[in-house]
Amino acid sequence: MATPTGDPVGDAAGEAVQTSIMAVRLALAIADAVRRQQQRKQDAEEELPPAEQAVNETAAEVKTLVPPDISAALMTGADWPQMAQQLAGLRRAGVDLGEFLPRVGEIAVTVRDAVAANTARVAEEGTREWERMLRETLPAGPVREAILSSPTWPDIAATMARLDERGADVRSILASAHDEGVGVDTAVARVLAADAAPATSRDAMLSYGPLTTGLDIPKDLDLGNRARALRQLAISPAENERYGRWIREAMPGREREADLLLSARQWPLVAARMAHMESNDVPVREHLNRLMQDTSWEQGPKPQLGSRLVQAANDALRRPLGDAAASRVTVNTAAARAQSATLDPTKHQAAKGTTPAEAGVTPHRQQAGPAPTRGKTR
Incomplete structure (x- = not known):
């Protein structure tokens, strides 16, 4: 925070610049x-260069490419050597600082101007769930x-909280920083001779559908790595534990069955469904009660x-509470065999007379379930 000088206008401007530095950080x-993350995937993670060397490598570009008031405040801050190291590390990984720094400067200017124009502190809810916002x-x-798997995530969340307290639009900053992150991911991947975008995994392809x-x-x-799958789906350990507890509470006396569900390979997808419903103010636990109503x-x-x-859990979660239809889906085995990619072509005609319901529909994108409203689970 800027030191007060007694000049309200100057103090407000200094505070706005210091807040913009948080956005840069x-x-x-x-x-x-x-x-x-990108280098770690290729077992090619590089350590940051020494601070003094990094400052010498990046100072001139920061002065040239970032607005003067912001660059001056940035380079006189206590954490400037650390930020210089990050910039040097990005350049060595293949990021063009001549393109990157001006865009980061735009983010800082937007924050500076927003804070300077903010005449009253925005009323806050208190403690924010920053991971959910992310x-x-x-x-x-x-x-x-x-972001979520980085060891610096707590620091990132704390910075988001401070920006929010000072009147900055954190969602807008995140969206802009995300675009820059995509550019960084692509640049680093290019240097490592990796694809710019990940190929669709077998787990992703097999999961397309009602789940x-x-x-x-x-x-x-990657459902084979439970911890990584939960991170990919933005399910925190605390959320995963809570959803598991809800499952056990919904299945009293059926501990073995509850454990089978929680240990299933596709459990992260069920947890993601519960998180989606919870954020949309759908009563998740009432839906889960169906697991014992229909066994x-x-x-x-x-x-x-x-x-x-x-x-069964996915069906219980997706059906509206007022829908009393049975959860079991009658499977047309002849039609299923007829559509199987592994079926012997000579056997196709045997099942030709049976047509599966809604043939030709891509389940994952076109058979949309009921759209819940956003919020918290009661």
């Missing part, structure tokens, strides 16, 4: 997190995953019980 922290503001992908309708699923979803999931081979529980 946030943008650099996000860009550095993305760089590290999920609601940024699309799933490498930038959001890099993911209406959800924001990353193309490189048709008990019927079938025991080895597939976990999979049936995942389907």
